[in-house]
Amino acid sequence: MAQRNPDRTAPVAGEVLARYLREQATEFLRALRQHREGGAEDSAGPARALRRSARRISGTLHTFRPLLDAEWSDQLRTELAWLSGTLAREHGYAARLDRLLGALHRLSGAAAFPVQAAEARRTAAPKGQLTVGAAKAGALLERQLTLARTRAHSAALQALGSSRFHAVADGVAVLASEVPLRKEAAAHQLTPFAADVEARLNEAVTALPLVRAGHPYNAEALTHGLAPDEAPESQDAPWHQVRLLLRLHRYAQEAIRTPEAQLGTVRLLSAGEALDRHRDAAEAAAAAASAARTPRIAPTTAYALGVLHADQRHEVEAARYAFQRVWRGAGTGTAVGAP
């Protein structure tokens, strides 16, 4: 991989890499300024922008590690992972609640819940108790996920005020002015490193059960849905791993910015969107199952949570189907923006 740059017209590798990292670092610092100026009420946009650039910096430091001061960049990567994880949690709970309430809405018809829960309870015919169940399930999920979200919000605020965060911001500020490249960086090309990531991605995709995923209604995602051993989580893991590698690959393509790299972007975005949906549905299904383990809930609530869990596991299966279509080039991507 350590070959000399044979093409004099191509920009020097270190330059390209440094420019990309500087851009992302600048984005990070701009988002941070907006976050501080904006106050608490419109923090979602800046927080998303912070996470967005943190992920890109972190991914780039990882992919092109041999070109950078290793110790320094490993350290920054760890801290960026902590930061984006902390910031992502609040958004995650909010999105999960939205997804679950939306699904309950679809499952219950237009009328019932969650604010109209009392109404539904009043008008419910004997068989209508299931709609009451949906309303109660919605209220339970709302309580649990709102609590989790509030905690995540506090944790994020605390993190953003911590000295640990200030150290991260300092690190990123260094990146914005002077990327710590190793001396040998100039002698390398970027493409072999990007190709490495792509190879890892392809290998991980090859290991996925894509043939099975290509047969609609294979009922795979709900297999062992009532098993005690967390089986869904274990069958989801390789897909989550591909999601991360796909993102790493996309960031590497952004960094090297060759014309070929631009070509595959829509497909990568669509594939990534399918895997985001896979992750979201899997987590929503787990939240429904977890809510069903709340002590002393009514059977109708538990029934609605069971339906909801299965519904989200089918969303998981649908996302796998969508991914394999995009991957095999059959899907019509509708991606509109890089997450």
Added chain:
Amino acid sequence: MAQRNPDRTAPVAGEVLARYLREQATEFLRALRQHREGGAEDSAGPARALRRSARRISGTLHTFRPLLDAEWSDQLRTELAWLSGTLAREHGYAARLDRLLGALHRLSGAAAFPVQAAEARRTAAPKGQLTVGAAKAGALLERQLTLARTRAHSAALQALGSSRFHAVADGVAVLASEVPLRKEAAAHQLTPFAADVEARLNEAVTALPLVRAGHPYNAEALTHGLAPDEAPESQDAPWHQVRLLLRLHRYAQEAIRTPEAQLGTVRLLSAGEALDRHRDAAEAAAAAASAARTPRIAPTTAYALGVLHADQRHEVEAARYAFQRVWRGAGTGTAVGAP
């Protein structure tokens, strides 16, 4: 439609029709004899054969009604419908229980239930309570559907010993010796009547949401799955109707036995199989929902029944997808025998 037979080499319509009805009547009487000789323990085979020929006789009397003594055949048709309905119920409950326990088995992993329910309860970790839920749900369904099946069995035995049944058997015996054709029957062809049935079938299929069914994971079948107004049943009805028309069409093709009629048989069988699966899954989903309305069940049982209900509603959706593929000629039929 009342045109004179222009082709001297074609067999006379009345003859073809009479031969088919005689064959089916003979089958009916043979199955009846076997049922009486076999005793109670192996009654499933003869009962199935009885229903099979009863459906064919009834369908044929309906399709070719203008060629037959109308009053006599309407009367026999009513009685055959009563008989096959009565005989089908026992089999229906048994099949539904098999389907639901099979699904619970798939959902719970290999171990748990229902005979090993106690075992599962012993070994269950805190999160394993859901498997106990599956075991309890299985036991509840087994209790309810076995009771229903036993009642249906008694009702079937009672029906087969009734004077009402003897009148049906006498009617079929008449058919086996001398089909009561109208005098004008010889002047007609059979194909226009069969074409009428086919036109009704095509019309009913055209009214189905086939485009939507062709998009996998459209989540249609579970829409309103928690609604109070029995919405699933109303969205299923047009599919059930197509199932009946498809059967009527198939029997008409059997009766007229033209080479073209033979050609489409595999496709018709595959399409019918998909709609049988649609009906079975819809009824199983309803049975799971109904079991969830049992008073004083544990939340874990209710949760498992909710997952099971959603699973079967997805089977409903999968069957619709399979039907539209077969109908559009894309499906690879695996039908192995006429039900």
